Amino acid sequence: MIACGKYDGKISVYDATTGEFIIESFKAHTDAVLSIAFSSVVDTTSLLASGSADSLVRIWDAESGKPRSNPLKGHTGPVASV
Numbered sequence: 001m002i003a004c005g006k007y008d009g010k011i012s013v014y015d016a017t018t019g020e021f022i023i024e025s026f027k028a029h030t031d032a033v034l035s036i037a038f039s040s041v042v043d044t045t046s047l048l049a050s051g052s053a054d055s056l057v058r059i060w061d062a063e064s065g066k067p068r069s070n071p072l073k074g075h076t077g078p079v080a081s082v
Contacts, residue, residue, distance in 0.1 A: 001062055003048055005033025011050060013062055026065035030054045035082045038062060051079030 001022060002014045009029040013022040029052035039047040046062040057072035057079055 001038065001046060003036045003038070003062070005036050005050060005052075007032040009033060009052065009054070011036065011048070011060070011065070013048070013065070022063060023065045028052070028058060028060065028065075029056060031078075034078055034080050037082045049082040051082040053078040055079060057082055 002016050004012045006012070009027055009031055010025045011028045011033055012025045014020065015022055028050050031053035033050050033052050035051040037049045039049065047068060048060040048062040049057060050060065051057050055075040055077060059068045060066065061068055
């Protein structure tokens with residue numbers, strides 16, 4: 001999988017082999033997505049972490065785009081790396 005964060009706060013996930021969308025686009029943040037990272041597989045699900053200019057880190061199911069936890073708060077500025 002390959003994920004792209006966008007300035008409108010959305011994330012898209014692609015199949016790295018075919019180039020086709022796994023998730024065309026989902027609203028992840030209220031500001032630009034600055035950083036994305038995949039985790040190893042947990043319970044047969046790939047997880048995706050995203051950091052944003054909205055100062056939040058969020059954890060997603062990489063195949064469905066559904067949140068896997070509440071937003072991780074505490075940053076006082078943009079999250080540029082996860």
